[in-house]
Amino acid sequence: MYAILDIETTGGKYNEEGITEIAIYRFNGHEVVDQFSSLVNPERSIQPFVVNLTGINNQMLRSAPKFYEVAKRIIEITEDCILVAHNAKFDNRILTTEFDRLGYKYEKNTLCTVELSKKLIPDLPSYSLGKLVKSLGIPLTDRHRAQGDARATVTLFKMLLNKDTSKNIIEAAVRKNPKRQLEPKLLDFIAEAPSETGVYYMHRKDGKIIYIGKSKNIKKRLTQHFTSDNRKSKRIQLEVTNVTYEKTGSDLIAQLKESEEIKRIKPIYNRAQRKTLFNNQLTSFKNENGYINLAIEKSDGRKKAITTFTNYQQAKAVLFKITEDYTLCQKLNGLHKTKGSCFQYSIKECNGACINEETPEAYNERVNQFLQDKSYKNQHMLIVDxxxxxxxxxxxxxxxGQYKGFGYFSLNHQITNPEILKTLINPMQNNRDVQHIIQNYLRKNKKVKTVNLD
Known part of the structure; x- marks a missing residue:
């Protein structure tokens, strides 16, 4: 018996992805005898590129069942089955990880239709599902949606079964689920770690720190490190002899501390995180007609940034929201390429700056209001978390606009008294990375308390 499945995910860091949609067809070698499909609320945001690829967005998943609500049905429909998927290693890892989060041991043997196709239908130009089924004349609707891709995989698998007349190839391709047994030292590190927010440090035998990380749940993050089979994780698993940690309570402080510690200590396995955290920035300039334009640019330390972004997709989404909130012009902000009026003007959500109908003075007043509200440059404040x-x-x-450091307090008068406040603050380095971290955190956490010190 086979369980042919396809899973769509949020994207994101390895072993931190969440399932957004799942489809499973129980197949007895001749016909489908049971099926299940559902959207799944992953309880985390979907990466913008995944939204563009699948069409599944956060709004669609708000009322969808969470994974624990569909877990029992998944166990029932896959009972006594070999899991079959196009790139089975990925789907099996995602499913196993979700069950791990529930504390349930889910182990299945797998068959990969990519691997089978290469053996049974050699010399094709591509073995991606879309191109493969097209070359074989297999219908595929709803590409990059779980049900459409799983249905196409059922038809593909039937074809592969027919081609393997001796069944030797398929039997040889069955992958036994690896026994995910951890070394006792790794189990000890996980057992001793707190399920709290903070920064953790991995040490090798001589005490040297080889990796620094931060997490909202240190125990969960260490579990991901020690069960991952990517090359860097395997090296860390071999070398680590001790894990220490520092609880921060605040995720913002964890990010700031991680950034500073990586720059100061330069651990061998944090090479990627030594680079700048942001790739794009928002700047402003006045055009030939006197209107202030907002523009997304590549990061450039020589220019003053209003705010910074991890990637272009994030920058564009935020600029659309700024344009909407302050009734600005999509054309002037580079969001709508046109020689005439912008789309927002046609629906009366732009006052006509794009065609010089609104005066620069009136338009610039709203832009300056945004700059005053959001610019980090002159801010003098506390972020309480x-x-x-x-x-x-x-x-x-x-x-x-300069990050001075962080601290902790238990009494309100401690932060209203400047002299006491200064004794509570641990001085830290200010740089463009920490400014990005703070701005990004405030953008994503609208309810966090800020105290203006002006």
């Missing part, structure tokens, strides 16, 4: 326990709060200090 969670502490390390219920009686404590954390605080991040910004003076004249």
């Amino acid at each position: 969670r502490g390390r326990d219920v009686e404590e709060k954390s605080v991040v200090l910004i003076e004249d």
Whole structure:
């Protein structure tokens, strides 16, 4: 018996993805005898490129069942089955990881239709599902949606079964589920770690720190490190002899501390994180007609940035929201390429700056209001967030747009008294990366408390 499946995910870091959609067809070698498909609320955001690829967005999943609500049905429909998927290693890893999060041991043997296709139908130009089924004349609707891709994989698998008349190839291609047994030292590290927010440090035998990370749940993140089979994780698993950690309570402080520690210590396995955290920035300029334009540009330390972004997709989404919130012009902000009026003007959500109908003075007043509201440059404030326990709060200090450091307090008068406040703050380095971290955190966490010190 086979369970032919396809899974769509949120994208993101390895072993941190969540399932957004799943489709499973129980197949007895001749016909489908049961089927199940559902959207799944992954309880995390979907990466923008995945939204573009699948069409599945966060709004669609708000009322969808969470994974634990469909887990029992998945176990039932895949009982006594070999899992079959196009790139089975990926789908099996995602499914196993979700069950791991529930504390359930889910182990199945797998068959990969990519591997089978290469053996039974050699010399094709591509073995991606879309191109493969097209070359074989297999209908495929709803590409990059779980049900459409799974249906196409059922038809493909039937064809592969027929081609393997002796069944030797298919039997040889069955992959036994690897026993994910961890070394006792790794199990000890996981057992001793807290399920709390903070920064963790991995040490080798001589005490040297080889990796620094941060997580909202240190225990969960260490489990991901120690069960991952990518090359870097395997090296860390071999070398690590001790794990220490520091609880921060606040995810913002964890990010800031991780960034500073990586730059200072330069651990061997943090090479990628030593690079700049952001690739794009938002800047402004006045055009020939006197209108202030907002523009997304590649990161450039020589130019003053209003704010920074991890990638272009994030920058574009935020600029669309700014344009909408302040009734600005999509054409002037580079979001609508046109020689005439922008789309927003046609639906009366732009006042006509794109065709010089609104005066530069009136338009620029709203742009300047945005710059005053959002610009980091002259901010003088405290960011108050969670502490390390219920009686404590954390605080991040910004003076004249410069990050000064962080600290913790338990009494309100401690942060309203400037002299006491300065004794609570641990001084930290200000740089463009930490400014990006703070701006990004404030963008994503609208409810976080800020105290203006002007």
